[in-house]
Amino acid sequence: MKIIHTADIHLGVSPDLGYPWSKKRKEDIWNTWKRFIERVKLEKADLLLVSGDLFHRQPLVWELKEVNYLFSTIPDTTVVLIAGNHDYINKRSYYPKFTWNKNVIGLWDRECVRVSIPKKNVCVYGCSYYSHEVTDDLYQNVRPSGREAFHILLAHGGDEKHSPVNRDELVEAGFQYVALGHIHKPQILVKNKIAFSGALEPIGRNDIGPHGFIKVVCTQDETLAEFVPFSSCLYLDLNFDVKEKTTQFELEEWIHKAILENGEENIYRVRLRGFRDVKTEFSARRLEQSGNVLEVVDETHPAYNFTELSQIYEGGLIGKYVDYFAGSDDSVRKKALFYGIEALLDAKREL
């Protein structure tokens, strides 16, 4: 039996609000969802599991219609849905009211239910969120039961405020596969057994790295789960080690090249590290304008030799100043040291 496991599609979200690509990304997420369903069809999957947060917010009727239409194009695949913390069920939700296709099963109950799918010889378990936060472990007491060959749990959460998941208990429960959602980074908790599929597409600045779905092949003897990268765009970190001789133009050129190398469709977080020339200050604004750059974090420090400064100006204000702040890890104190020394040394030179 072939299962496709996905979660956290967040349809309807506008990622990186305020950035020029926000609108395009919103469309991208819809398009990837469509492409994904086409892929499910190609894979001839028996089961499509969506472990919550299909929508970023309460889905509207037209949105459900679109999704339902796509589901209707894969009639041989049984789709199992649950609502997550973003599209949780409230009195307005259309999820339970909506008339779904025959091949769609929504587990809209507040507590875990068991739904058997006889023609696939499988039984799915799961429940839906009814609020934005759920601090109880929703899946504590679920155990597989019945004569079906396969038992699969759909779960959403995994952090303190969203149904904390106890890994060991889940292992003990004895499901063939546990399809987890909510954490956007794909990760396999127990090989071939328990996994977060991660978001299908990265949703924002924190979703660094590859994204896609998980393909699970179940036989009587074993289960094989593997991650399949699928997103149309990646958020990547670019780290640059600044040296004293590094200039603004050099940095700009480097970023430009790095973007060409790593793909122009991707979005980048640039992090500058190391020691820059005392007199150089990089313009983050210019770097951010090179397109596709989400943010530039300038962690460079002016290349002052504080031990030396402390010795040269021992007893004077500068010496005292350096000694006062030196070795501190506090970010404000660090900044105070750099800005203060810059100003003091600058004032010295002007005379």
Place this chain on the structure above:
Amino acid sequence: MKLKELNLKNFGKFHNQTIRFGEGLNLIFGENESGKSTIHTFIRSMLFGMKKQRGRASRHDCYSRYEPWENPAHYAGTLRFVSGGKVFRLTRNFYRNEMSEQLVCESDGEWLSIEDINLNILLGGISENIYDNTVSVGQLKSVTDEGLAIELKNYIANYQGNVDGMLDLKTAMEHLKNKRKELEQRLRGKREKQELKKRKLYYKMEYVQQECKTLEENLKMEKEQLKQEIFHRDILYKKMQKALKESIKQFSSKWVRSVGIFTIVSFLTFLAMLLFFQVSSLIIRIGCILFILVLLCLVVYDLKNRKRSVIAEEMDEFSEKIRKLQWNVEYLQQEIFGKKTVVENLEQEYQEFCLLCNGKDSLETDIAGVNLALETIVRFSSDMQTKLGARLKNRMSEILFQITEGKYLSVFLDNDLKMKLHTKNYYVSLSQVSRGTMEQVYFALRMAIADILYVEDPFPILLDDVFVMYDDRRLRQVMRWLGALKRQVLVFTCQRREEKLLLRLQIPFHKITLGQAMRNTGE
């Protein structure tokens, strides 16, 4: 540092004039207009250069004042001095079109560049401002400029025994304040952008809410209408019922009549049939009777319906209307439901964005850093100032004590160098003392600062006719103090008092008479 020799190639009225200074006390005597102030200015110009001002101001600036009367193109001079045990020669050309300077170390023949801080280091890091305010005391200028208080703070901040460069605290603070301004501006720009986006979201939300409201009002109206229509229909229905009853009643009264007529007519017809046609066939006879019966029924039915049909039509119209209204209501209810979800979603989006905006920006750390830097620098400098202030006060008190022969015991100084004097019995503020004493107080302050700031290789002290207001006793005390001072002192005077005193006190000194010097170099 010591001045060794001046050569005024062409400066003011001087022409190729050489003046040599000795160590310790130098008495430069010259009558009025003999060029004492010119020499003073020359030394200053040699040390710090001379800039010609532009436009109208240039008419009275130093440059024009001391521009040579003849041959202005050779506006130049040489200064030889000793610093750190080595002899240096500094040559400058002041002529505005050929401004140039040259610094040579005569001891090891090295050429040095003035542009770098070389000269500044040789001079012991003295700035123009501090020069004007401490070591060089001009005529009638004993009172220090406002600048001295600020300079003093800088020097205190910088003070470390042997400073190899000067730190301008004011510039540093300015630098930091500008930085803060820039950072704040950047942050504000960012925030404004966010605010704009926020407002946009908010308007969108409000718009949908408004739509929702309109829909709700429509719904209310439709419902109202529906209610009315239903009411009207009910009335009509009742009317119809009534009409029906009436017609039945009418009919029933008619019915009796009709039956009578019918019986008579049928009987007559029957008789007629029997009599006139003599029909014998039973089937035809029954058929005829049936035909007549059907005819009769039709007549009755028509009678019954004639009245009712009008109301029924009206009734149908009503039902159609009501059905339409019901559809509308249902549609509106669904629409409102959907819109409310949209509003809720937008509200969430708005809240999330607000949360994002309220998050700490990395720029805030930078601003906090700058503020901390400002605070710390101020604190440290005032700490050091307090410490050094105490030393300054003591030194100044010492000097004043000696000059006034113990009349003033000590001086109190505040941060802006405002002073109060302490005699044996009472305090006096500076405004209460005589002009002479005031000059002495400032003299003491200048000397104390010069003393404290330049411990190693002290700079010569230049005094341009500053003792005019001093009485003989105090002048004697000052001369004693100067004589005991272990540094080069240049006393410019137009009176013989100083010389007589020095001779009487047997203080060694080097005398330069300006009129003579002129003649000397003429050879």
